[in-house]
Amino acid sequence: MKTTHNDMFIDISVDSVNKYQEELCGDHVKITSNAYSQIIVLSDGLGSGVKANILSTLTSTIASTMLQLGSHIFDVLETLEKTLPVCQVRQLAYSTFTIVQIFHDGNVYIVEFDNPQIVYIRDNDVLPLTQKTLTFKDKTIKEYHTTYQKGDLICLFSDGVIHTGIGKYIDLDWQYEDVVNVLLTENKKQHTAKGISQNIIDICQTFNSQQAGDDTTIAVIKIRDVEPVTLFTGPPDNPDNDETIIRDLIQSPGKKIICGGTAAQMCSRIIDQEIHTPLTDLDGDVPPYAKIEGIDLVTEGIITLHKATEIIQAYQSHNFNPNILTKNNGASKLANILINHCTHLHILIGNNSNPAHQNPYFPSQLSHKWKTIQTLSLALKNIHKDVTLTTY
Secondary structure (H helix, E strand, O other), rough: OOOOOHHEEEEEEEEEEEEOOOOOOOEEEEEEEEEEEEEEEEEOOOOOOOHHHHHHHHHHHHHHHHHHHHHHHHHHHHHHHOOOOOOOOOOOEEEEEEEEEOOOOEEEEEEOOOOOOOOEEOOEEOOOOOEEEEEEEEEEEEEEEEOOOOOOOEEOOOOHHHOEEEEEOOOOOOOHHHHHHHHHHHHOOOOHHHHHHHHHHHHHHHHOOOOOOOEHHHHEEEEEEEEEEEEEEEOOOOHHHHHHHHHHHHHHOOOOOEOHHHHHHHHHHHHHOEEEOOOOOOOOOOOOEEEEEEEEEEEHHHHHHHHHHHHHHOOOOOOHHHHHHOOOHHHHHHHHHHOOOOOOOEEEEEEOOOOOOOOOOOOOOOOOOHHHHHHHHHHHHHHOOEEEEEHH
């Protein structure tokens, strides 16, 4: 995602579970951006299953696309009314929604229609928002305008969150106020938006005995510091560029990572620092990691990158086990940095081919290294990290 003014980063996470025994979710979240804002739309379709999925997907896609193109909210509402298919059973074309548009100039625009009220947290307290009521035909729409600052937390969710647990572990349901209290607690504990959204869904699933009575979705937006990370892997094809790539790594802001034995040896030689490899508590599935003074993490190359990518891909699923990020191996350490302590990743990659990994006559773009880096980049972009690549 793009940074905003004053080096703030918009950290966005979405977690969702389907209604029990439904293959499709009746909620849908669409995240888009344009040159001056980011747009998050959460929609809850009427009922559940296929019909609800169609309604929510249409609603979130239409709303986000039109706002992305600069349309007014009334134009969005009119288009939705004319577009949504009518349910043959209820004779309704109905989908609730919450829209959050975060402008890079510091403004926030929020629109709600029949979804639970948005939770806006600042300085670990609920921020009161001034509400304006809009009427569109027979519908009442709530509109809010505010500004954001570093540390703010914005949470939007479907009514499956506050209706969770009905008839199971609690007499009535998990009330809206309970959700707010948990969000206040999680905001103090969690560094990332994902940590908050994941824990809310975990609580809902516990109350539901893992059998959700309704589609349950939460989107969390956390305004946080930019955390840059630079990762160097693979030597340049021209040795004359060795010092250039190491200089770019050392001078880069934030955390610094090297993946690959040859790359580590090059760095050690140029900055005149020894490589130290811990030989205790090793993980047999992942090659050992190492240490170089001035570098935050040094690992083996292709195997570690591949395993770290698998962890990041698994992180996107609801069943992810966060304990894997605390394991004492290079892949877990690398994945932990990229997931929890990185908003912007800059990859420095040399084009020199490793004959152990590929046919040296193949183009570099077809090598295992390139494929792994591209897969890693995509996995990180899918969890809303900003990824750039420089080749040498």
